[in-house]
Amino acid sequence: MDPAAAKLIGAGLACSALIGAGVGIGLIFGNFLQGALRNPSAAPAQFPNLLLGFALAEATGLFGLVIALILLFVKL
Amino acid sequence: MIDWLFITAAHAATAEGGGGHGGGHHEGGFNPMEQFDIVRYVDIHLGGYDASFTNSALWMVMGTLIVLGFFMHSMKGGNLVPTRMQSVTELAYEFVANMVRQNAGNAGMAYFPIIFTIFLYVLAMNLLGMIPLPKLGNFTVTSHIIVTFALAMFVWVGVTLIGIQKHGLKFFKLFVPSGVPALLLPLISVIEVISYFTRPISLSVRLFANMMAGHTMLAVFGSFVVGLGIWGGWLPFSFMVALMGLEILIAFLQAYVFAVLTCIYLNDALHAGSHYLPERRPARRLALTFSQPLNLQTKQEN
Numbered sequence: 001m002d003p004a005a006a007k008l009i010g011a012g013l014a015c016s017a018l019i020g021a022g023v024g025i026g027l028i029f030g031n032f033l034q035g036a037l038r039n040p041s042a043a044p045a046q047f048p049n050l051l052l053g054f055a056l057a058e059a060t061g062l063f064g065l066v067i068a069l070i071l072l073f074v075k076l
Numbered sequence: 077m078i079d080w081l082f083i084t085a086a087h088a089a090t091a092e093g094g095g096g097h098g099g100g101h102h103e104g105g106f107n108p109m110e111q112f113d114i115v116r117y118v119d120i121h122l123g124g125y126d127a128s129f130t131n132s133a134l135w136m137v138m139g140t141l142i143v144l145g146f147f148m149h150s151m152k153g154g155n156l157v158p159t160r161m162q163s164v165t166e167l168a169y170e171f172v173a174n175m176v177r178q179n180a181g182n183a184g185m186a187y188f189p190i191i192f193t194i195f196l197y198v199l200a201m202n203l204l205g206m207i208p209l210p211k212l213g214n215f216t217v218t219s220h221i222i223v224t225f226a227l228a229m230f231v232w233v234g235v236t237l238i239g240i241q242k243h244g245l246k247f248f249k250l251f252v253p254s255g256v257p258a259l260l261l262p263l264i265s266v267i268e269v270i271s272y273f274t275r276p277i278s279l280s281v282r283l284f285a286n287m288m289a290g291h292t293m294l295a296v297f298g299s300f301v302v303g304l305g306i307w308g309g310w311l312p313f314s315f316m317v318a319l320m321g322l323e324i325l326i327a328f329l330q331a332y333v334f335a336v337l338t339c340i341y342l343n344d345a346l347h348a349g350s351h352y353l354p355e356r357r358p359a360r361r362l363a364l365t366f367s368q369p370l371n372l373q374t375k376q377e378n
Contacts, residue, residue, distance in 0.1 A: 052333060054329070065289050066289075069292075
């Protein structure tokens with residue numbers, strides 16, 4: 001296979017890490033809502049943890065995106 | 077091996093524009109990576125090292141001066157009843173102080189100044205990157221891996237030294253958690269060691285990736301607005317407004333995450349091998365922070 005084509009395909013494949021980020025963010029917010037509706041008085045205390053979880057989950061997907069950008073833009 | 081760590085996407089993008097496969101800004105095409113270009117303003121070479129004053133350095137100086145100027149100006153009076161500006165400063169102070177107390181305990185408060193500094197630095201850089209300035213354009217310091225990696229490495233080395241100074245050889249209990257079955261212990265230890273040594277990488281790549289991905293996305297959507305012109309551009313433009321909001325949220329969130337993880341690492345070093353968790357006082361809601369600033373102590377007691 002042409003190395004340039006392989007690079008592009010690899011970059012596309014690396015972006016599939018964002019599937020996990022999407023699932024993770026959905027799980028975090030979904031579960032937060034579930035918990036918050038069961039016990040609304042405990043919800044505000046967990047708000048910082050919600051944001052922390054969101055940021056951590058999103059970052060994991062972005063690691064994959066960085067790999068894709070490296071494949072596309074960095075000359076090895 | 078970790079060469080790529082030190083190659084910013086910007087450098088690569090310019091290299092590609094020079095002699096790559098025809099992309100880049102030479103043919104008038106749009107390149108979303110162009111915003112990460114490093115431009116030298118003053119050439120300085122110290123003993124073989126390139127210490128030029130670049131646009132990155134300029135934005136760092138700007139951010140630092142803004143934070144410093146704001147803090148000095150707002151605290152000039154030092155009033156008992158704070159003015160509006162002073163209460164913003166006090167809010168920021170209390171926000172980070174609470175964070176350190178919750179995540180690293182009272183022993184961590186000795187390191188509060190450095191964590192406060194790191195938080196404000198990252199926050200200022202992230203937020204300043206959202207503002208395009210005339211002549212200077214738009215540049216985000218934290219979207220370069222070398223900047224965030226230097227910050228993360230500083231935190232990691234510092235925290236490790238604090239741990240070793242505090243506990244001596246007992247610090248390495250961190251890698252041998254108590255209460256683990258002997259059969260699993262070799263496996264767990266290896267995992268713990270690996271996770272400890274990848275901390276600076278994950279800490280820096282998290283911030284860098286968020287900032288770079290966000291700004292690349294903004295640039296791409298911005299090009300849609302320009303490309304579709306005055307009739308079709310409204311749809312992506314309205315989307316851009318929403319994205320801007322998201323990016324400002326992420327700018328704040330990533331500064332917060334960076335500071336919280338610093339606190340957590342510090343907690344590991346201060347209380348190595350003792351499974352110590354600081355008493356988790358109910359954290360106040362972020363929104364609450366902005367409506368009722370100064371009744372912290374009473375809030376937490378009841």
